Amino acid sequence: MNDELLRKFTRVSDVIWELPVSFKKGMLVPARIYGTESILKDMDDTVVEQLTNVACLPGIQKHALCMADGHSGYGFPIGGVAAFDPEKGIISPGGIGFDINCGMRLLKTNLTVEEVQPKIKELVDLLFKMVPSGVGGQGFVTLNSAQMKDVMRLGAKWCVGRGYGTEHDLEHIEENGVIPGADPSKVTQKALGRGIHQLGTLGSGNHYLEIQAVRKGEIFDKAAAKEMGIKEGQICVMVHCGSRGFGHQIASDYLGIFTEAMKKHKITVKDPELACAPFTSPEGQDYFKAMACAANMAFANRQVIVHQIREAFRHVFKDAKLETVYDVAHNIAKLETHLVGGKKKELLVHRKGATRCFKGQPVIIGGSMETGSYLLVGTEKSGETFGSTMHGAGRTMSRTKAKAAISGKKLQKDMEKRGIYVKTGSFSGLAEEAGFAYKDVSEVAKAMDIAGISKPVAALRPIGNIKG
Amino acid sequence: MPKGWKLLEGVVMADLAFEANGKDLNTLFENSALAVGSIMADLKSVTPALSKDISLEKEDVERLLYEFLSELVYLKDAEQLLFSEIKATVSKNNGWLLHAHLKGDKINPKMRLGTDVKAITLHKYEVKKGKAWTARVVVDV
Numbered sequence: 001m002n003d004e005l006l007r008k009f010t011r012v013s014d015v016i017w018e019l020p021v022s023f024k025k026g027m028l029v030p031a032r033i034y035g036t037e038s039i040l041k042d043m044d045d046t047v048v049e050q051l052t053n054v055a056c057l058p059g060i061q062k063h064a065l066c067m068a069d070g071h072s073g074y075g076f077p078i079g080g081v082a083a084f085d086p087e088k089g090i091i092s093p094g095g096i097g098f099d100i101n102c103g104m105r106l107l108k109t110n111l112t113v114e115e116v117q118p119k120i121k122e123l124v125d126l127l128f129k130m131v132p133s134g135v136g137g138q139g140f141v142t143l144n145s146a147q148m149k150d151v152m153r154l155g156a157k158w159c160v161g162r163g164y165g166t167e168h169d170l171e172h173i174e175e176n177g178v179i180p181g182a183d184p185s186k187v188t189q190k191a192l193g194r195g196i197h198q199l200g201t202l203g204s205g206n207h208y209l210e211i212q213a214v215r216k217g218e219i220f221d222k223a224a225a226k227e228m229g230i231k232e233g234q235i236c237v238m239v240h241c242g243s244r245g246f247g248h249q250i251a252s253d254y255l256g257i258f259t260e261a262m263k264k265h266k267i268t269v270k271d272p273e274l275a276c277a278p279f280t281s282p283e284g285q286d287y288f289k290a291m292a293c294a295a296n297m298a299f300a301n302r303q304v305i306v307h308q309i310r311e312a313f314r315h316v317f318k319d320a321k322l323e324t325v326y327d328v329a330h331n332i333a334k335l336e337t338h339l340v341g342g343k344k345k346e347l348l349v350h351r352k353g354a355t356r357c358f359k360g361q362p363v364i365i366g367g368s369m370e371t372g373s374y375l376l377v378g379t380e381k382s383g384e385t386f387g388s389t390m391h392g393a394g395r396t397m398s399r400t401k402a403k404a405a406i407s408g409k410k411l412q413k414d415m416e417k418r419g420i421y422v423k424t425g426s427f428s429g430l431a432e433e434a435g436f437a438y439k440d441v442s443e444v445a446k447a448m449d450i451a452g453i454s455k456p457v458a459a460l461r462p463i464g465n466i467k468g
Numbered sequence: 469m470p471k472g473w474k475l476l477e478g479v480v481m482a483d484l485a486f487e488a489n490g491k492d493l494n495t496l497f498e499n500s501a502l503a504v505g506s507i508m509a510d511l512k513s514v515t516p517a518l519s520k521d522i523s524l525e526k527e528d529v530e531r532l533l534y535e536f537l538s539e540l541v542y543l544k545d546a547e548q549l550l551f552s553e554i555k556a557t558v559s560k561n562n563g564w565l566l567h568a569h570l571k572g573d574k575i576n577p578k579m580r581l582g583t584d585v586k587a588i589t590l591h592k593y594e595v596k597k598g599k600a601w602t603a604r605v606v607v608d609v
Contacts, residue, residue: 134581135544138548205583248587399482428582
């Protein structure tokens with residue numbers, strides 16, 4: 001970030017930086033960025049441009065927020081959180097992202113790193129076969145249109161009904177794996193066509209399936225870890241993916257619908273990717289119902305992947321038991337009750353690359369595939385961010401620069417020497433995800449801890465990774 | 469012959485941006501489609517085994533290109549198709565018309581795959597005519 005821009009911030013606390021409404025014409029609320037001074041300095045200028053554009057959207061409440069892992073996105077920044085008055089405010093696909101309900105699942109196992117490390121290649125190779133990834137990947141579950149609509153309505157619950165999971169899984173998923181209000185009639189045939197073969201697939205980009213070990217000496221909250229069943233040296237599995245082409249198409253379809261609807265509703269925005277509609281308008285309600293379909297498909301997608309992970313583990317380790325610690329979305333909009341001016345108020349909270357972190361709730365943070373990840377827990381103070389925190393490390397280097405800096409094959413060899421076995425269908429895609437392209441996840445988690453929003457429970461280190 | 473597109477640095481942090489050009493709209497559309505295809509696979513590994521025709525009509529050239537590229541993303545998921553040979557014909561009637569003849573293949577293990585494109589975005593999207601036509605496109609990956 002350039003110095004002139006940095007000087008415009010007021011330091012609210014050690015890790016909260018604010019731009020007043022006078023920063024840009026049209027801002028309705030101040031913009032706030034969470035992070036240490038070095039995190040703020042490393043953020044690209046576009047984050048400020050995008051966040052202050054969000055602060056201009058009708059009905060926005062309190063602050064436009066960016067978490068410590070923030071970087072520029074489309075319309076909203078990644079790491080962005082914005083809450084709107086449901087009566088007077090808008091809903092924007094750009095505040096949710098193309099990958100609706102992109103999120104994280106964390107599984108704990110009854111296995112230790114000493115048991116799994118010697119068989120990591122066998123395990124990762126089998127998982128790579130059983131969990132399709134990469135461009136155009138198709139899953140093993142065959143659905144007809146009616147069944148796909150059931151998935152849209154029932155989410156992970158549909159999977160459990162089919163034997164792809166347990167009631168325990170559902171109890172440990174945000175909203176128990178089903179967002180209410182999903183209406184398949186609001187989804188286009190195109191979206192259905194893109195998603196119908198994709199249940200149980202990872203996708204590519206920054207999506208992955210990772211075998212991790214709970215770092216020794218890095219359980220930070222013993223009571224929370226005990227409650228979540230997390231122990232030092234224990235093997236966990238982390239899955240990062242979303243609603244695949246199905247959600248991407250819904251986002252694209254409604255971006256077009258909203259671009260037209262804005263003329264009718266006389267809304268102007270500072271960026272075409274901020275296209276929005278009043279939440280109460282027919283277009284706004286239709287998108288909310290279609291978004292719920294995609295969110296449910298994403299819960300189902302991760303649930304089917306979990307089923308495959310269990311099968312693969314049991315093939316290699318006969319007595320392996322894998323239980324869900326939690327599953328949480330980081331690209332979504334939800335109606336939630338929060339305090340505004342000391343009073344409880346229903347708000348439409350947009351989280352784009354930001355994780356819900358209600359008090360006591362596990363929060364799963366994916367770092368880079370080289371450096372490791374975190375399990376956090378939400379706090380009471382998270383009310384100040386509408387119950388939201390970071391979602392990952394956050395990029396600091398573009399994909400083209402990362403690819404120019406290292407080849408995928410070299411990165412794979414380097415990682416193997418450090419005890420991380422990676423399998424990928426795309427070496428160029430692997431290079432794009434090199435650890436040096438990301439912020440230090442520990443510093444980002446620390447910033448949100450200092451802010452009192454989310455507290456670290458345990459650190460996880462990768463030992464095997466499937467990269468889409 | 470130099471390729472008619474290049475990846476752009478400094479436009480987006482987490483995704484990919486490219487600039488395509490063409491002496492006329494036909495070439496611009498062809499090069500833009502090759503750029504999207506090349507992000508998803510090394511197109512030398514995509515044999516022209518199958519063909520597909522696409523016809524679109526939109527009110528302006530910008531929207532026509534956006535819809536065309538979005539259609540390629542759709543076909544990648546819905547029909548598992550990637551294309552390595554593109555023949556585009558763009559003409560003006562009341563609106564703008566595109567007819568594209570595409571040759572490619574179903575995604576298979578012989579292909580050297582790259583990064584999945586989730587969506588064509590409107591972020592910093594631009595189609596303009598100078599000495600030649602150019603398009604700047606950011607894709608969500």
